Each structure stands twice: as C-alpha cells, then as structure tokens.
Amino acid sequence: MKKIVLIEDEEILRKSLAHFLTSKSYLVLEFDNGLDAISYIEKEYPSIDLVITDLFLPFKGGHQVVQACKEIEGAQMPVMVLTASGVEETELDLLNMGADDFITKPFSPSVLLKRIEKLMA
Amino acid sequence: MKQIRNDISRLQDLLSYQIMHTREEECFNELAQLVSFICDVPAGLITFIDDKVQWYKAKVGTENTEVPYEQTICQYALIEDDLLEIPNTLEDARLLDNPNVQQENGVRFYIGVPLRSASGHIIGTVCAFDMVPKTLTKEQKESLKIVARQTMHLLELTKRNRELENEISQILEEKIEKAQVQIRQVEEAYKTLFRAIDKSNPVIEFSPEGKILYVNRQYEEILGYTSEELIGMPHSILLMEEDLAHNTGFWEALQQGEFQSGIFRRLHKDGSVLWIYATYSPVLNENDEVIKVTKIARNITLEIAANENLQESKRLADELSIQKDRFIANMSHEIRTPINAILGFTEILLEVETEEKKLNYLKSVKNAGDNLLYLVNDILDFSKIESGHFQAESKTFPLRNTIKNTFYLLEVSAKKKDIIYQYFIEEDVPDWISGDRLRLSQILLNLLNNAIKFTAEGEVSLRVSLLDNSTLKFDIHDTGIGIPEDQIATIFDRFRQAEESTSRKYGGTGLGLNISKQLVEKQNGRIWVKSELGKGSAFSFILPFEKAEDNTEDTEEKKESLPNLTLGIRVLLCEDNELNQKLMRALFTDTNYLLDIAENGIKGLELLRNNSYDLILMDIQMPEMDGYETTRIIRNEMKLNLPIIAITAHSTENEKEKCLKIGMNECLSKPFQKKVLFDLIHYWSNQPTIADHENREVLTSEVPVLQLDYLKEISVNDDAFIASMLETFTVNSVQSKENMQKAIEENDAESIRKTVHSLKSSFGVIGSDDTLLQAIESQIILQEDPSVLPLIMPLLEQLFQRIDQINEEISFYLSKKS
Numbered sequence: 001m002k003k004i005v006l007i008e009d010e011e012i013l014r015k016s017l018a019h020f021l022t023s024k025s026y027l028v029l030e031f032d033n034g035l036d037a038i039s040y041i042e043k044e045y046p047s048i049d050l051v052i053t054d055l056f057l058p059f060k061g062g063h064q065v066v067q068a069c070k071e072i073e074g075a076q077m078p079v080m081v082l083t084a085s086g087v088e089e090t091e092l093d094l095l096n097m098g099a100d101d102f103i104t105k106p107f108s109p110s111v112l113l114k115r116i117e118k119l120m121a
Numbered sequence: 122m123k124q125i126r127n128d129i130s131r132l133q134d135l136l137s138y139q140i141m142h143t144r145e146e147e148c149f150n151e152l153a154q155l156v157s158f159i160c161d162v163p164a165g166l167i168t169f170i171d172d173k174v175q176w177y178k179a180k181v182g183t184e185n186t187e188v189p190y191e192q193t194i195c196q197y198a199l200i201e202d203d204l205l206e207i208p209n210t211l212e213d214a215r216l217l218d219n220p221n222v223q224q225e226n227g228v229r230f231y232i233g234v235p236l237r238s239a240s241g242h243i244i245g246t247v248c249a250f251d252m253v254p255k256t257l258t259k260e261q262k263e264s265l266k267i268v269a270r271q272t273m274h275l276l277e278l279t280k281r282n283r284e285l286e287n288e289i290s291q292i293l294e295e296k297i298e299k300a301q302v303q304i305r306q307v308e309e310a311y312k313t314l315f316r317a318i319d320k321s322n323p324v325i326e327f328s329p330e331g332k333i334l335y336v337n338r339q340y341e342e343i344l345g346y347t348s349e350e351l352i353g354m355p356h357s358i359l360l361m362e363e364d365l366a367h368n369t370g371f372w373e374a375l376q377q378g379e380f381q382s383g384i385f386r387r388l389h390k391d392g393s394v395l396w397i398y399a400t401y402s403p404v405l406n407e408n409d410e411v412i413k414v415t416k417i418a419r420n421i422t423l424e425i426a427a428n429e430n431l432q433e434s435k436r437l438a439d440e441l442s443i444q445k446d447r448f449i450a451n452m453s454h455e456i457r458t459p460i461n462a463i464l465g466f467t468e469i470l471l472e473v474e475t476e477e478k479k480l481n482y483l484k485s486v487k488n489a490g491d492n493l494l495y496l497v498n499d500i501l502d503f504s505k506i507e508s509g510h511f512q513a514e515s516k517t518f519p520l521r522n523t524i525k526n527t528f529y530l531l532e533v534s535a536k537k538k539d540i541i542y543q544y545f546i547e548e549d550v551p552d553w554i555s556g557d558r559l560r561l562s563q564i565l566l567n568l569l570n571n572a573i574k575f576t577a578e579g580e581v582s583l584r585v586s587l588l589d590n591s592t593l594k595f596d597i598h599d600t601g602i603g604i605p606e607d608q609i610a611t612i613f614d615r616f617r618q619a620e621e622s623t624s625r626k627y628g629g630t631g632l633g634l635n636i637s638k639q640l641v642e643k644q645n646g647r648i649w650v651k652s653e654l655g656k657g658s659a660f661s662f663i664l665p666f667e668k669a670e671d672n673t674e675d676t677e678e679k680k681e682s683l684p685n686l687t688l689g690i691r692v693l694l695c696e697d698n699e700l701n702q703k704l705m706r707a708l709f710t711d712t713n714y715l716l717d718i719a720e721n722g723i724k725g726l727e728l729l730r731n732n733s734y735d736l737i738l739m740d741i742q743m744p745e746m747d748g749y750e751t752t753r754i755i756r757n758e759m760k761l762n763l764p765i766i767a768i769t770a771h772s773t774e775n776e777k778e779k780c781l782k783i784g785m786n787e788c789l790s791k792p793f794q795k796k797v798l799f800d801l802i803h804y805w806s807n808q809p810t811i812a813d814h815e816n817r818e819v820l821t822s823e824v825p826v827l828q829l830d831y832l833k834e835i836s837v838n839d840d841a842f843i844a845s846m847l848e849t850f851t852v853n854s855v856q857s858k859e860n861m862q863k864a865i866e867e868n869d870a871e872s873i874r875k876t877v878h879s880l881k882s883s884f885g886v887i888g889s890d891d892t893l894l895q896a897i898e899s900q901i902i903l904q905e906d907p908s909v910l911p912l913i914m915p916l917l918e919q920l921f922q923r924i925d926q927i928n929e930e931i932s933f934y935l936s937k938k939s
Contacts, residue, residue: 010882012849019842020835056878106885109835 002120003027007037007053007065008082013105017052020109021116034060038068045075049120052080063097070098078119082107125199126190127172131242138244138280140169141176149179152247152272157181159264160232162251167272168195169236169245178245192220195246198233204262207231209254230255232262234269239277247272323397323418329376329411331356343397343420345390359387361394375414378403384421396425446504453501457770458698460497461792464490465704468795494792502563503632506639512775513644517669518558520593521546524585527562531569538573540600541580549587555667560640567637568597568660576601579657591665598659604652612650613638637662690806691733694718695725695751696740696768699900699912701791705738708795714802720899722746726754729761735806737765739785741776744899749783756784764805768793826923827930828888835886844938847931850887854880854924861917870909873917874901889927893920 008014009032018028031037034057055062069079078100149167156165164182168175175193198205207213210222221228233248247269323340336348382400399418403411467487474480528544535542572581579600588594613634641648641662652658692714696702702718709716719725721743741748755761767780767788777788836842857876864872877898884891900913
C-alpha cells in the first residue's frame with residue numbers, strides 16, 4: 001500500500017480528499033499544519049511515496065514543506081501542491097520552488113487521481 | 122676801406138658758427154685735399170679768421186695750424202669780392218714784409234676765395250699756395266669758388282643742425298621734466314591706492330619663489346596668523362593638502378609674470394577652511410623680471426556658503442515642484458475614481474427618487490460632485506499641459522453644433538442668475554472644420570462659465586465670426602464685475618484671480634484662464650481680454666482652423682438617432698474596482714442588457730471562454746492582467762472580434778490611441794454619462810459585422826448554492842461521508858461567520874481574508890459558488906488597508922447571508938436523507 005502524506009488545513013477538503021484516496025487504496029496520513037507534517041516527513045521519509053500539500057498553512061506553509069522535502073538527503077518522494085486560483089503563486093513559481101506538480105483548486109477528484117498515479121509511476 | 126678785421130658783427134657772425142679751434146673734421150680735411158688737387162699745388166687750406174689769428178680748420182701741405190693776423194696773406198683776400206690770386210708773391214708790394222713770403226722756400230704762389238656767411242660777412246677763406254710762381258686756369262678758379270660755396274653750405278648746415286639739436290634737446294628737457302612730474306604724481310597716486318587697499322583689503326606679498334615677504338593686518342585677521350609667524354614662510358603653509366598639486370603650475374605662471382586671479386581655498390590657523398577671491402599681480406623690474414608678487418584678497422567664505430545654500434534651496438525647490446506636480450496629477454486621478462462613483466450613484470438615485478426633499482438633497486450632491494469634478498479636471502488638465510503631455514487633436518467635427526451645444530450646457534446656470542444669455546454665430550462660419558473639438562468646448566466652457574460666474578445682472582454673450590479664411594474669432598462679453606486695470610496683465614497667469622477674495626467668493630482653482638490660454642496657444646491661437654472695472658469684460662480668442670468637408674453622414678449623428686431598445690444583449694465588464702462594479706451593476710439594473718463582471722483580465726478571459734458575449738467593457742488598469750493585455754489576447758489568441766469599449770481614467774490622447782491601436786473599438790473616459798455609455802453599447806452591439814451571435818447561450822443568472830456532484834465523486838457516492846462533511850461544513854462555517862464578525866469589530870481585515878480564503882476550499886467541495894469569497898479576498902489584498910472593511914461590508918453581509926442560505930439547504934438535504 002502506497003503512503004501519501006496529505007497536508008491541508010481546511011477540514012472538509014482534507015477529509016474529503018483523504019476519504020477519496022483511501023477509497024482508492026492509498027494509506028493517507030492527514031496533517032492540518034506544516035510544522036507537524038515536516039517533522040513527520042523528516043523521520044519517516046523512506047516509507048513515504050507522495051506528499052500533497054496546500055500552500056497556505058498554519059505554522060509552516062507549503063513553501064517550507066516543499067523545501068524540507070527537497071532538502072532531505074536520499075528522499076525521492078514527489079511533492080504535489082494544491083493551489084487556489086487567482087491570488088497565489090503561478091505555475092512557474094511553484095515548479096521553480098521544487099514542486100513536482102501542482103493542481104489548482106477546485107479540481108476534479110478523478111483528475112487528481114490520474115496525476116497522483118502518474119507521479120508515483 | 123672797410124675795416125674788416127675788427128668788425129664786431131663779422132666777429133659775432135664767425136662766433137655763431139662755433140668753428141674756431143674745434144677739432145679736426147674729416148669732411149673739411151677732404152675739402153682741403155680737394156683744393157690742393159684742383160689747384161695742383163701742394164698746400165690747400167680751409168681757414169677761419171677772427172681779429173687775432175687765421176686758424177686752419179683743415180689743411181694739406183703745411184705744418185702750421187694758425188698764423189697771426191698781421192702775417193696772413195689771406196687778409197688781402199678778405200676784401201676781395203671774388204678771389205685773390207697772386208701768381209708771384211715777390212712781385213706783390215703788400216707782401217714785402219711778410220715773413221711767410223720773404224723766407225727761403227716761402228710762399229710764391231697764392232690763391233684765396235673768401236668764405237661769405239649767409240648774413241654777408243667774410244669769416245674765412247679757402248686758399249692754396251705753392252713754393253713756385255704759377256697761374257691757375259679759369260676752370261680751376263671756378264672750381265675753387267664752388268669749393269668755397271660748398272664749405273660755406275657745410276658750415277651753414279652744421280650751424281643749423283646745432284641750432285636744431287639745441288631746440289630738440291630743449292624740447293626734450295621740457296618733456297622729461299613734465300614726465301618726471303607725472304611719474305611723481307602717478308607714484309603718489311599708486312602709493313595712495315596701495316595704502317587704501319592695504320588698509321581695507323587683506324594684502325600679502327611673496328617673493329617670486331613664493332616666500333611670504335609682507336602680510337598686512339587684514340590678512341593676518343582672515344588667516345588667524347600674525348605677520349611674524351608668516352614672514353619668511355613658504356606660501357604653501359596656507360594651502361590645503363589636496364590643493365598643493367595644482368598650485369605648482371599656478372606659481373610658474375606667476376613667475377613668468379602672468380597676472381592671476383580667481384577663487385581659492387585657504388587654511389585658517391585653526392584648521393578651518395576659508396574661501397577667498399584674490400588677485401596675484403607679479404611686480405616686474407626694468408628688465409621685466411619678477412621681483413615680487415602682490416596678492417590682494419577678499420574673504421568670501423560667507424558668500425560661498427550663502428550661495429551654496431541658495432543652490433541647494435533652489436534644487437530642493439525644483440525637486441519639490443516636480444514632486445508637487447506629480448502628486449497633484451496622481452491625486453487628481455485618484456480623486457476622480459470615487460467622484461465617478463458618487464456621481465454615478467447620485468444619477469441613479471435621482472432617477473428613482475420621488476420625494477421632493479430628498480431629490481433636492483441629491484441635486485445638491487450632484488452639483489457639488491460636478492463642481493468637484495470640474496476642479497479636479499482643471500488641475501489634471503493643468504498638470505498635463507505643464508508637463509508637456511498635451512497634444513491638440515485634428516479631427517473633423519461639426520463646429521456650429523459644437524458651439525451651440527457647449528453654449529446650451531451653461532444655459533441653466535445663466536437662467537438661474539436671471540441674466541440675458543445669448544450667442545451669435547455669423548453666417549460665414551463653416552459648419553464643419555478640422556480641429557480639436559473637445560479643447561474648443563473646454564475653452565468656451567471655461568470662458569462662458571467665468572462670464573456667468575462674475576456677472577450678477579445684465580448679459581453674457583458669445584459671438585463667433587470668421588476673421589479670415591483660416592481663422593475663427595470668438596468673443597465672450599459680459600456685464601460683470603470686470604478686472605482692475607493693473608491686473609489685466611496677469612489675469613492669465615496660473616493660480617491667478619483678480620483678487621484673492623475672488624476665490625473665496627466665487628470659488629474655482631484660479632487655473633481656468635491659464636488653462637484656456639495654454640489651450641489656445643497650443644493650437645497656435647491667441648487670447649486677450651479687455652475689461653472695465655464694474656462694467657464688464659470681453660474675452661476674445663482667435664484660432665486657426667482647417668476647413669473640412671460636410672460630414673453629416675458621420676456616425677456620431679447616427680448614434681443619437683438609433684432607438685435605445687435591444688433585448689438580451691450580453692455585456693462583459695472587466696473591472697477591478699468594486700465601487701465601479703456596483704455602479705455598473707446599478708446602471709444596468711433597469712435595462713435589457715445582461716451584465717457579467719470579471720474583476721481582472723484573467724477572469725474576463727475565463728468568462729469569455731465559457732460564455733458568449735456581445736460586447737466587452739474593458740477597464741484599463743486592473744491587477745493580474747490589465748485591459749491592454751486582455752484585449753490583445755482576445756484579438757490575437759482567441760481571435761474574437763466582438764466590440765470592446767475601453768473605460769479609462771486617463772483621458773489622454775495617447776491612451777485613446779493605444780486603446781484603438783491594440784484593437785479596442787471605442788474609448789470612454791471616466792466619469793461618463795449614463796446615456797453616453799448606453800448609446801455606445803447600443804451602437805456597437807448593433808454592428809452586424811462585429812458581434813458574434815453564433816455561440817450565444819441562455820444565461821442562467823442563478824448561482825449554485827449547494828451542488829453535491831463533487832462531494833459525490835470524491836466520496837465515491839458514500840452518503841454517510843457526504844452527510845458528515847455537510848455537517849462539518851455547517852459547524853465550521855458558523856464558526857467562520859462568528860470569527861469574521863469578531864474580526865469586523867476589531868477591524869482586522871487580514872483575519873477576515875484568511876477565513877474567507879479557507880472557506881473557498883469548503884465552498885468548492887460542497888459545490889457552492891465562491892465568486893463572493895473571491896471578490897472579498899481580492900478586495901482585501903488589493904486595498905492593503907484596514908479602511909477596506911467599510912467598503913466591503915456589503916459583500917460580507919452578502920457572504921453571511923449566503924452561509925446561512927447554504928446551511929439551510931444542508932439541513933434541508935440532511936433532513937430529507939434521514
């Protein structure tokens with residue numbers, strides 16, 4: 001079973017996503033803030049297959065999550081960023097940051113699934 | 122016989138030649154030689170005879186230098202007129218006792234020619250003799266006489282020369298004496314001058330090498346040294362170190378005797394810097410060698426400092442002036458946006474309000490707003506002209522119509538004051554000309570408005586006539602307060618009203634006339650005024666123009682005649698400012714047009730991709746993507762040709778041109794009248810070649826409140842999960858609402874923004890439209906100012922209602938399910 005770390009402070013979206021991904025046979029670990037997520041990732045990275053993070057989070061934001069993931073030596077899991085349209089970073093900025101992919105909210109769950117499968121292939 | 126020997130006048134004459142007992146002279150010697158040659162005898166003489174001796178001035182062939190008078194043979198020649206020749210002296214009775222004759226080897230032959238002076242006295246002889254008797258030829262005798270005459274010439278010349286020399290030397294002496302007197306005077310004057318300078322100016326003297334020789338008290342004072350400390354020191358001790366290098370050349374020039382002057386920096390004894398203006402004068406001796414250098418200085422440290430302050434002040438003032446202009450331009454621009462909203466809403470309210478009292482209040486608001494706008498436009502115009510961003514337009518327009526329309530714009534204000542208000546356009550004034558319609562209106566409005574403003578009774582009239590084939594003349598005459606004579610010259614200056622109290626009494630920026638003048642002059646015209654205090658003023662201006670073809674078929678005329686009734690036209694407004702959005706929304710309420718609003722270009726393109734529109738109203742300044750870029754994408758990438766009307770805040774020609782160039786169809790500048798807007802919309806949406814009607818869809822104005830498709834998909838139709846999510850939404854959204862209400866009280870916009878932002882995801886999940894959330898968030902981000910809250914309060918109220926509405930739906934849904 002592949003392990004996904006999901007970081008999203010908005011409860012409904014996080015729970016929905018977790019529910020959806022679990023139904024697709026993924027092991028989902030939910031975090032509602034960046035700080036806890038980063039300390040978990042730093043400990044458990046060899047077992048993590050994918051990190052999905054929101055951009056604006058309490059304590060530490062999506063930027064720091066992406067940065068932390070990319071700075072861990074030997075860590076290879078891809079990082080996907082959830083962005084809201086309009087006022088946040090552009091596609092280019094995100095990719096420059098080191099994110100492997102991004103998806104703009106609101107997104108279709110099936111599209112998200114396709115992207116996840118592709119990233120972990 | 123005439124007594125010759127002792128004749129006083131003869132002796133005086135002889136003396137006057139100053140020849141007796143003078144030294145030998147070559148010219149006389151040569152003449153004596155010539156005499157001996159002519160006579161072919163050994164002895165030739167030039168002699169002068171006084172009462173005692175015969176003295177030989179020049180001689181050849183004899184040892185004697187003089188002979189006592191009694192022993193001379195020449196005494197007998199003296200009485201001859203012509204010459205005396207004695208071929209054999211032994212046969213002459215007069216010489217029987219003469220020792221020179223009677224001695225052995227004495228004189229045997231004698232010939233002598235008397236030397237006759239200019240005054241007729243015989244003063245000497247030219248004579249010759251031999252030891253043998255002989256007779257001379259006639260030619261020899263004549264030659265001898267010539268020699269005698271030449272000798273006399275020589276004497277006369279010598280005498281004359283001497284006299285001249287005397288005269289000259291006498292003149293010279295007089296001159297020298299005079300010059301000496303003058304020199305003494307000059308010297309005296311120079312000394313006085315120097316004393317004066319020395320008393321009043323700092324003076325210092327140097328040796329040619331630069332050693333200090335003399336320092337006066339003034340110099341001591343400005344430098345802080347005593348002369349004892351300075352004398353003998355090199356001048357360089359007074360210089361600053363960095364000035365030493367280029368001082369070398371300076372001193373070399375002085376040593377060459379060149380005068381130098383300028384402004385110099387010097388070091389005070391206490392180390393402070395002082396500035397002097399100084400002249401360095403090398404003093405030369407008679408061989409033109411520099412013997413010393415005198416320097417006269419003036420301490421200008423204070424002047425320099427004052428000048429620097431002045432320069433700095435001027436620079437600051439200039440900078441401030443630029444900043445001020447920029448500030449005025451920016452501020453005027455910023456002010457226009459809210460005025461626009463105020464006027465727009467007022468116009469709407471005026472349309473619907475029925476209560477008389479409120480109607481009056483609203484009219485006052487409208488009036489005040491109009492005035493404010495007028496002022497701001499004045500200032501903006503002014504700063505545009507001042508900064509050189511003004512260009513007169515040259516377009517064909519109906520002149521007579523324009524004048525009439527402009528005139529009637531002010532009819533109401535004239536009527537209010539109960540003054541006669543009339544215009545007269547002469548018959549030969551053309552209907553159509555080419556020029557700047559807007560500027561002409563502006564000038565006329567300005568002048569007419571002024572005329573009405575300053576006229577309490579009587580009349581205001583406008584007369585338009587043709588000065589010549591290419592010049593129009595406008596006269597605006599009033600019977601108002603008039604302008605005092607001494608202020609007529611400055612009445613067109615900026616910020617100028619005839620009296621300061623005028624602006625208090627009549628209002629205005631004092632810029633109107635200056636703007637009018639500049640506008641007239643920018644169009645190569647001329648403006649002037651005649652006025653009499655208390656009787657009225659007559660402003661006149663002339664404008665050159667170009668005639669144009671009659672253009673009655675022009676679209677402008679058509680537009681007005683089109684019926685303003687069309688069904689189901691869809692308009693997309695791209696506009697970031699919420700107030701303007703609301704204003705537009707309100708303007709569109711009672712029309713048959715359908716309005717969608719995008720808060721920036723990106724949103725606009727998104728809406729355009731998903732819907733079909735007949736026309737776009739495009740704001741230029743928007744965040745994310747501005748109106749230019751959006752239009753470019755619509756035209757070049759999406760290849761859509763629907764009409765786009767630009768709505769700009771800057772009503773510059775540049776901007777208008779840019780709008781049209783980039784592919785927009787029309788440019789409307791804020792603030793605009795409702796009628797103008799809808800005429801434009803009507804006009805452009807009825808252009809069959811432009812509007813794209815094919816993909817029109819039916820508009821669904823309802824926004825979704827709750828749509829569970831997404832939740833269903835994401836939960837894979839897990840009803841229990843959906844229900845729990847909806848319950849969570851209710852709990853969370855109520856909490857969010859409370860948080861926001863609290864934040865409003867605390868005026869914490871950022872907290873509201875965060876809450877709104879996180880709500881966006883939730884709305885997305887439960888399928889509720891999040892436009893409202895986005896609007897609130899972008900407003901807060903854009904305004905970056907706590908004062909944004911009052912502005913977005915209506916939106917927040919809507920949001921709270923929306924949350925309640927959603928939660929009602931949710932509870933309805935959940936009750937149905939259970």
